[in-house]
Amino acid sequence: MRYRITLAYDGTDYFGWQMQASHPTIQSILTMALERIEGRRIVTHAAGRTDAGVHAEGQVVSFDLDREWDGIELRRALNGNLPQDIRVIDAATADDDFHARVYAIGKTYSYRINTSEVSNPFLRRYVWDFRHKLDLEKLQVDLNSLCGTHDFIVFTVADSETKTSVRTIREARLENEGELVTIYFSGTGFLRYQVRTMIAALVELNRGRLKAGSVDELISSGDRSLVGAPAPAKGLTLMKVEY
Amino acid sequence: MRYRITLAYDGTDYFGWQMQASHPTIQSILTMALERIEGRRIVTHAAGRTDAGVHAEGQVVSFDLDREWDGIELRRALNGNLPQDIRVIDAATADDDFHARVYAIGKTYSYRINTSEVSNPFLRRYVWDFRHKLDLEKLQVDLNSLCGTHDFIVFTVADSETKTSVRTIREARLENEGELVTIYFSGTGFLRYQVRTMIAALVELNRGRLKAGSVDELISSGDRSLVGAPAPAKGLTLMKVEY
Numbered sequence: 001m002r003y004r005i006t007l008a009y010d011g012t013d014y015f016g017w018q019m020q021a022s023h024p025t026i027q028s029i030l031t032m033a034l035e036r037i038e039g040r041r042i043v044t045h046a047a048g049r050t051d052a053g054v055h056a057e058g059q060v061v062s063f064d065l066d067r068e069w070d071g072i073e074l075r076r077a078l079n080g081n082l083p084q085d086i087r088v089i090d091a092a093t094a095d096d097d098f099h100a101r102v103y104a105i106g107k108t109y110s111y112r113i114n115t116s117e118v119s120n121p122f123l124r125r126y127v128w129d130f131r132h133k134l135d136l137e138k139l140q141v142d143l144n145s146l147c148g149t150h151d152f153i154v155f156t157v158a159d160s161e162t163k164t165s166v167r168t169i170r171e172a173r174l175e176n177e178g179e180l181v182t183i184y185f186s187g188t189g190f191l192r193y194q195v196r197t198m199i200a201a202l203v204e205l206n207r208g209r210l211k212a213g214s215v216d217e218l219i220s221s222g223d224r225s226l227v228g229a230p231a232p233a234k235g236l237t238l239m240k241v242e243y
Numbered sequence: 244m245r246y247r248i249t250l251a252y253d254g255t256d257y258f259g260w261q262m263q264a265s266h267p268t269i270q271s272i273l274t275m276a277l278e279r280i281e282g283r284r285i286v287t288h289a290a291g292r293t294d295a296g297v298h299a300e301g302q303v304v305s306f307d308l309d310r311e312w313d314g315i316e317l318r319r320a321l322n323g324n325l326p327q328d329i330r331v332i333d334a335a336t337a338d339d340d341f342h343a344r345v346y347a348i349g350k351t352y353s354y355r356i357n358t359s360e361v362s363n364p365f366l367r368r369y370v371w372d373f374r375h376k377l378d379l380e381k382l383q384v385d386l387n388s389l390c391g392t393h394d395f396i397v398f399t400v401a402d403s404e405t406k407t408s409v410r411t412i413r414e415a416r417l418e419n420e421g422e423l424v425t426i427y428f429s430g431t432g433f434l435r436y437q438v439r440t441m442i443a444a445l446v447e448l449n450r451g452r453l454k455a456g457s458v459d460e461l462i463s464s465g466d467r468s469l470v471g472a473p474a475p476a477k478g479l480t481l482m483k484v485e486y
Contacts, residue, residue, distance in 0.1 A: 008364050055365070084364065087361055
């Protein structure tokens, strides 16, 4: 029987989603919990392989279990075997051919930036302490320029698994509450480090510190050396996956 | 020169505000930071002595320093010597007779309750996972009954330092966002464990699990045995102090 669960996690203490032999990852911890309730090794597929330190509010994972589980019972059994920083918020049976990554048609990520000089002790694991003011009007204009279908190669790293770096961003918007700025990106899919590299470029562009004068110039240059290192993992959260 | 600072802290890893010889407290960590910048032991006074595990967004502390400090410079110097879970959000000189506790005329506390069966990995240090639904209309009615000037002895513990258990609650209101319920209390001052014990009584009353049938009955009984143990420290935050 195929199952689909929605996971929320604080990624601070994990080496990302993907199983690793020597470090705790979300997938390895979830696999152990599944093994404990099912008595054998279970193969899991996540919608997005979040990197080390990245969080999720709505990661989706699919897997098969021999036993037939009620969704609520499965959720309870898994949460009883998971640490407090990883929670199953929903569990249900799925169609036999459902696959969390293959069937995903859209994802939403958020990235949180604290522009205040003073960090927030309650958000210290979940925001980038940028410590500088941002021009939010300019930021929204630049976010609009990122929307649409583009070759985003400038915002990624060399990655043999990816056939094309053309992606579509459907929406890019910001919210601000006091000195906390949250940027949301929704799109069909994102390249590795794409959101964090776009964030790094956007804030440097905002402060007039990039050689390129605009998002369009960056994208059309295709020149990764114009863009700095990705923004810190801890500001990034996978919010939602659409099917 | 007298100074007044506003502190925000995640109280999870501390044994409350008050200095202790053998355990890290907010006061001991702040005192060490002050000692490092001033070169001698400094006596500090906080508006409210938060208990172990209780948080603050707006704790106020007063102390004297020999050196004359600009507020922003003092804030930076202290934050440079404090751990990330304790932050000075504001620092300024104060009148010579200012005293953070004596001059306080009002305080606001918040208490956060997660009524969902599933805990939230991002709020796990800051909410009480109550895991049961609450009747919010009844809760607001009971909050209204707590407002005003009453003898709150039923909601405290034996405490020789307190002359009277009569206090005034100016406002008691709730906000809810999804399954997260936040209760705010504003008043002239609160007894030790008062907010957490009121919360414990309110939720049990809400579920019809107290012998007393109403807040009025509880208050007028003066009988502490009618009320259970205080709600967990981690849900409580000192939001604001008024002068």
